[in-house]
Amino acid sequence: MARLALATLLVAAPLAAQDTPLDAFRGNLAAIHARDRAAYLSHYLHTPALTRVGADGVHQGYDDFARGAGDGWPDTLVATHLRVVPLSPDVAYGAYRYRVVDSSGSARGVSERVFIRTPSGWKVAVTTAFPTRNVDPPPMALVGATLVDGTGAAPVGDAVVVMRDGRIACAGSRAACPVPADADSVNAAGKWIIPGLIDTHVHFSQTGWVDGRPDALDLRDRYPYAQVEADLHAQPERLYRSYLCSGVTSVFDVGGYPWTLELQERTARSTTAPRVVAAGPLLSTIDFWLNLPDQRQFIYMSDEAAVRAAVRAHKAWGAAAIKVWYIMPPQPPDTARVSALVHAAGDEARKVGLPLIVHATGLWEAKDAVRAGARVLVHSVWSAPVDDEFLTLVRRQGTIYVPTLTVPDGYRQVSARRFERDRQPLACVDPATRVKALATDTVARAQRLSAAAVDERAARTARNLAQGLANLKRVHDAGIPVALGTDAGNPLTLHGASVFMELEAMQAAGLAPRDVLISATRTAAIASGLDSTGTVAAGSVADLVVLDADPLADVRNVRRIALVVRRGEIYTRRELEYR
Numbered sequence: 001m002a003r004l005a006l007a008t009l010l011v012a013a014p015l016a017a018q019d020t021p022l023d024a025f026r027g028n029l030a031a032i033h034a035r036d037r038a039a040y041l042s043h044y045l046h047t048p049a050l051t052r053v054g055a056d057g058v059h060q061g062y063d064d065f066a067r068g069a070g071d072g073w074p075d076t077l078v079a080t081h082l083r084v085v086p087l088s089p090d091v092a093y094g095a096y097r098y099r100v101v102d103s104s105g106s107a108r109g110v111s112e113r114v115f116i117r118t119p120s121g122w123k124v125a126v127t128t129a130f131p132t133r134n135v136d137p138p139p140m141a142l143v144g145a146t147l148v149d150g151t152g153a154a155p156v157g158d159a160v161v162v163m164r165d166g167r168i169a170c171a172g173s174r175a176a177c178p179v180p181a182d183a184d185s186v187n188a189a190g191k192w193i194i195p196g197l198i199d200t201h202v203h204f205s206q207t208g209w210v211d212g213r214p215d216a217l218d219l220r221d222r223y224p225y226a227q228v229e230a231d232l233h234a235q236p237e238r239l240y241r242s243y244l245c246s247g248v249t250s251v252f253d254v255g256g257y258p259w260t261l262e263l264q265e266r267t268a269r270s271t272t273a274p275r276v277v278a279a280g281p282l283l284s285t286i287d288f289w290l291n292l293p294d295q296r297q298f299i300y301m302s303d304e305a306a307v308r309a310a311v312r313a314h315k316a317w318g319a320a321a322i323k324v325w326y327i328m329p330p331q332p333p334d335t336a337r338v339s340a341l342v343h344a345a346g347d348e349a350r351k352v353g354l355p356l357i358v359h360a361t362g363l364w365e366a367k368d369a370v371r372a373g374a375r376v377l378v379h380s381v382w383s384a385p386v387d388d389e390f391l392t393l394v395r396r397q398g399t400i401y402v403p404t405l406t407v408p409d410g411y412r413q414v415s416a417r418r419f420e421r422d423r424q425p426l427a428c429v430d431p432a433t434r435v436k437a438l439a440t441d442t443v444a445r446a447q448r449l450s451a452a453a454v455d456e457r458a459a460r461t462a463r464n465l466a467q468g469l470a471n472l473k474r475v476h477d478a479g480i481p482v483a484l485g486t487d488a489g490n491p492l493t494l495h496g497a498s499v500f501m502e503l504e505a506m507q508a509a510g511l512a513p514r515d516v517l518i519s520a521t522r523t524a525a526i527a528s529g530l531d532s533t534g535t536v537a538a539g540s541v542a543d544l545v546v547l548d549a550d551p552l553a554d555v556r557n558v559r560r561i562a563l564v565v566r567r568g569e570i571y572t573r574r575e576l577e578y579r
Contacts, residue, residue, distance in 0.1 A: 021092035021115040022084045024122035029079045037070035044124045053128040076101040076575045080184040081138050090117040097138045107131050137568040139164040141179045144189030150521035150535040163542040166567040171536045195536050196249025196543030198524035200402055201378050201485030205256030205297055208494040209436045216414050216491045233259045238430040240273035242496035245428035245576035247561050249543035250275040252528040254378055255282035255323045257297045271569035277320040277528050284325040285338050301341045311348035322349045326360040326369055339368050346372035376400045376527050380468035391478045400527040402485035403472045405505040410492035412461040416454050424497035427577040469509040483527040484520035503555045513555040542568040
């Protein structure tokens with residue numbers, strides 16, 4: 001990880017001043033930030049009495065301590081809530097809260113110092129460090145930024161956002177939200193605060209490249225599908241970090257293998273992962289082949305009994321929704337039979353209390369899905385212009401529309417064997433996926449399509465995008481709620497990093513930056529079934545993004561991330577990037 005200390009946004013600390021115990025304490029920490037071994041050692045008593053205490057016990061002596069100093073500087077040290085208490089004219093006690101990031105991950109704890117006055121200044125006689133697991137971050141305040149709260153309200157200049165116990169305690173003007181005495185402050189002057197972004201359409205069962213979707217390009221001889229899926233199951237953390245790095249603090253996995261349901265509980269209170277809600281295996285109107293021998297991500301809707309049983313099973317598994325893949329079977333389509341099955345899924349979902357979400361890119365199928373009770377349409381209508389009947393149905397049902405404008409372009413890039421790398425910030429993409437994505441230009445030469453096939457794919461993608469943009473504008477102008485979704489995990493729609501393309505495409509459709517942000521925060525929270533999320537308001541979960549430029553001027557400024565906050569834990573963008 002990149003070395004960048006959040007302390008640079010807090011209180012600048014000199015390296016050398018030791019006139020008071022507080023000066024010495026700040027200098028001690030500054031030496032760690034600077035990785036200055038000589039300055040660091042200068043703050044400690046050079047005697048056998050120097051004492052270090054940690055989870056592994058008590059250690060004494062300067063020489064052993066000095067031999068190991070500088071061997072393992074943390075990539076990041078965040079030091080907050082620095083306090084010093086005089087015990088006598090010559091002795092002082094100090095403590096601070098820390099978060100360190102190194103090759104083993106991130107750890108939070110409390111560290112103490114006992115300082116003794118010496119002829120050469122205040123020196124550390126005792127130092128301790130104890131991890132504090134499973135506790136909320138300490139109270140913090142972001143001060144001086146312009147607040148864009150996600151509700152559509154006018155921005156608040158020179159604002160304060162106070163965070164406590166993983167939630168927002170207060171957000172507003174300095175007069176309305178004074179900084180509490182027990183909270184440290186981050187100077188965010190000249191920056192903008194928005195709610196954490198929410199991606200309502202992702203797939204943890206897919207990698208973001210073709211090895212996770214061999215139906216796009218079959219490389220199973222080189223990347224065995226069962227092993228690809230096993231790796232995704234074993235290491236979802238690599239995708240967590242990609243999302244946080246991209247400012248995405250919550251995601252909705254709308255279809256995948258059963259293990260994706262486990263991510264909901266694992267991430268609910270995490271500060272190192274986005275909040276995940278998951279629908280589990282998809283119910284499919286066609287018997288799709290992309291499954292594993294021992295588990296299915298696509299459950300075939302063979303008959304009504306199977307459909308109703310699958311819905312009840314999802315409820316028992318703890319799924320957040322029922323996802324239907326509404327794909328018409330090969331011609332001649334039996335529309336009445338397929339429609340009846342989708343309506344059975346909607347009826348059973350209502351009975352068990354689960355929302356119905358539907359993939360339906362054809363206009364007829366989308367209308368039928370809404371009649372069946374779809375709460376969310378997780379794709380654009382690409383087949384034709386949306387009409388008045390569609391808009392009336394959607395308004396009556398209260399359905400949320402998720403356009404996923406850019407995902408087809410990933411398939412176009414695969415067909416052309418050309419990855420357009422500048423559109424997605426690769427610093428937020430884990431190294432293994434990055435290498436594969438960059439290999440798209442050269443991989444599988446023997447399987448290259450003809451020039452005519454590549455041109456046909458490009459033309460179809462362009463038509464779909466144009467129709468998707470036009471339909472999004474009409475849907476939005478009709479007052480229908482719109483939510484951000486990328487379909488991340490599909491080939492070259494990269495986890496986390498693809499969110500910026502989607503935001504910018506929504507702006508290109510004619511939505512104002514304010515409305516794009518609402519779709520990516522408040523409305524996306526509603527679509528995902530998340531309460532207390534999606535706005536910057538008292539009581540909301542403290543999921544935030546701090547930007548270096550105004551997102552209301554141009555949504556492209558959302559790329560300019562300075563800080564990401566997940567449940568009150570503050571990260572610099574650079575510490576979240578992969579190197």
